[in-house]
Amino acid sequence: MIGIMIGKFRLLVRKPGALIATTLICMLFAFMVGKAGFDKVEIPVYSSMEADELKLYINQLNKGDVFHFKQSTEEDVKERVSEGKVEAGVHLEKSKYTIYVAGNTKNIPLLEQYVKSFYERNEKQKAMEGIARKSTDIDRNEVEWPEMFSLKTSYFANEEKPSYNQTLQSLFGFTLFFVIYTIGFNVVDILNEKQMGIWDRIIISPTSKVAVYTANLIYSFLIGYVQVVFIFLVFRFGAGVDFHGAFGKALLIIIPYLFSIVALTILLTGLVKTTGQFNALLPLVGVSFAMLGGAYWPLEIVSSKWLLAISKVIPVTYGMELLKGAVISKSSLQELLYPIGILLLMGVVMMGIGIRLIERRHV
Template identity: 40%
Template structure:
């Protein structure tokens, strides 16, 4: 069995194009549809302040989520709002600020509140510093900066939501959805070796050798599983460590909880391999099944927005549905293992059924 595994990985090392291409496709689609659509709202800024003060305010403004601030000359900033290149511009002044907004910009009160908060912090700091003698003001300023950088205690904010409420994260959804979808092709490529070996009679030579048939099956299944699991681990690691996607403390749990899904896809591929007589038919069956499974399983869009009862009923036959439930459970929803029993059980049930039927059909074909 070990020798068969070594041979398959040597062949993969010689021709890794398919594995690499699918991995790159997953990353590109997940980034474009997840991170790419989270473009920050651009806001123009012009100022009457000195350079040091301007830099401080630009740094504070940059802390606002989902907004980007760019410094312009006054005439250029106003012209951009007038031409529609920017919906709002901020005029920074010594005693306050002004907003130059487009007629259809509806978030002016919210932006005004956020900028007012920054000015309040600055005014508070200046008031504290000016309360001390001039010769101690630099020292007091340094103490305040140190206190801000290293606070004595931290405040965490949380909110309550209704049980069963729909929680949405576009970054995680696109990442999980396309990863679970595209890994089907990677696992199928591994299982396709069985079809090719049976077609070219290599399988018959292995059977008559000293290697037991069970070892041949196990070697192929382990190879396909490792191939799919490594791809998922690589993609998730790229987005977690490289792009800083928030897994809500469940990154390492997601690497574990995805194992039943990969096993189910391996079993599904074995089932398809048992009914496909040629590699071409096998690939065709995979394509025909993978895309509908992705659509029904919520890989492209969340099932919570689907209103058709028929589509929701059909979603229960897709392994991707349960894979998404598991990944969302250990990340965004913070579910316990007890809460994940249903998707875990369904994936394991599918694995047993597909694997049992697939291997039995293969064996009956050999007897004939």
């Protein structure tokens, strides 16, 4: 098994062109699409609230990574929106808001979600503060409570967790998308080797068929993992992308996703008869999975229940959930066990079916 892997690495060193090309294209797409994440989208706002209160609202809204809210007048906001100079404008009040738009762009659903979540957090915080104030009005001298336990109160609404980051969205999305090609075009070597009779010669040797499969799958996994690590390193230390202190965690939780992609490409290999069929099927599956799995855009802006239901059976969905959960939402490993478990289950099922199909075809 080790000998087979060494041989494959030597072949890679001789012809590294495909791996280098997919890596560079991935980084180029991620940089160009994520470039918009470095410049916030300007959103003019107006309000009838007091100046100090409005300033507080705007400062809180500007803590996000995507939009920059700027105070203006009602006439200016409506004029700029109607003329298309800005994508949207917002009328802010204490407990309600109105969004003015001239057209439906990709940022409008994100803006609606962001402002809505901001007001929901404010309402929850006010409710919790009201309960806390009422509790302090109780005369504690009238009732003596036994000191059996201590109570710690925390307000989850005070904790600001960014829900969207354009730069990380594009980086994670295109990385998960292009690694499908990297792994797929290495796994399909199983089909090529069977067609050329290489497997017949290997099986005659003391090497078992299990060892041959294992060597091919481990090699494909390692190539995909090295590509992901390299891309993340370049963007982290070269482009200065902030992983919010979860860089190491991102490199760890990507493993279940890569395992599921190896299994997926094994399944695709078992479904086709020739390399040409595989080369036609892989881009179709890869692009479809990237679109439905939230690699190109966040699933939060998708309103179709059918598309959201389909996304639940796509590995890219859970890969994005893992990376965004660990880096953007700062979720713990325990909170990410569900998508990890789903990816591992998908991998086991697809790999079992794929290997079974490959063996039954007797290529």
